[in-house]
Each structure stands twice: as structure tokens, then as C-alpha cells.
Amino acid sequence: MNVEHxxxxxxxxxxxxxxxxxxxxxxxxxxxxxxRRDAAAHQAEHTPDAH
Structure with a gap:
């Protein structure tokens, strides 16, 4: 299941x-x-190729 973030x-x-x-x-x-840093960290965690 792919959830949009x-x-x-x-x-x-x-x-x-x-x-x-x-x-x-x-x-x-x-x-x-x-x-804003919390939001950016969550977004980065769930963005493909962000690791």
C-alpha cells in the first residue's frame, strides 16, 4: 500500500x-x-531515494 505523504x-x-x-x-x-524541521524529517523519511 502506497500512502501519499x-x-x-x-x-x-x-x-x-x-x-x-x-x-x-x-x-x-x-x-x-x-x-518545520519535524515536517521535513518526516517527508524525507518517506520520499523514495532519500536514504
């Missing part, structure tokens, strides 16, 4: 969270930069 960073108040269409989500962060 589209990652976004959502902001709620002073927190942001990386979320993916596959159901994955990172912990809420105060650092938007850290949320």
Missing part, C-alpha cells in the same frame, strides 16, 4: 504542529522552526 505545519496560538495526510503528527512546539 503531504506534510503541513499548523499554528494554534503560540504553538505549531507538523501533520501529515498519512495520520502522523509531531508534538506541539513553541518553535515554528522546529515544527
Amino acid at each position: 503531504r506534510v503541513t505545519v499548523e499554528e494554534r496560538g503560540s504553538f505549531s504542529t507538523a501533520r501529515c495526510t498519512c495520520g502522523w503528527h509531531a508534538p506541539a512546539r513553541r518553535s515554528r522552526d522546529k515544527s
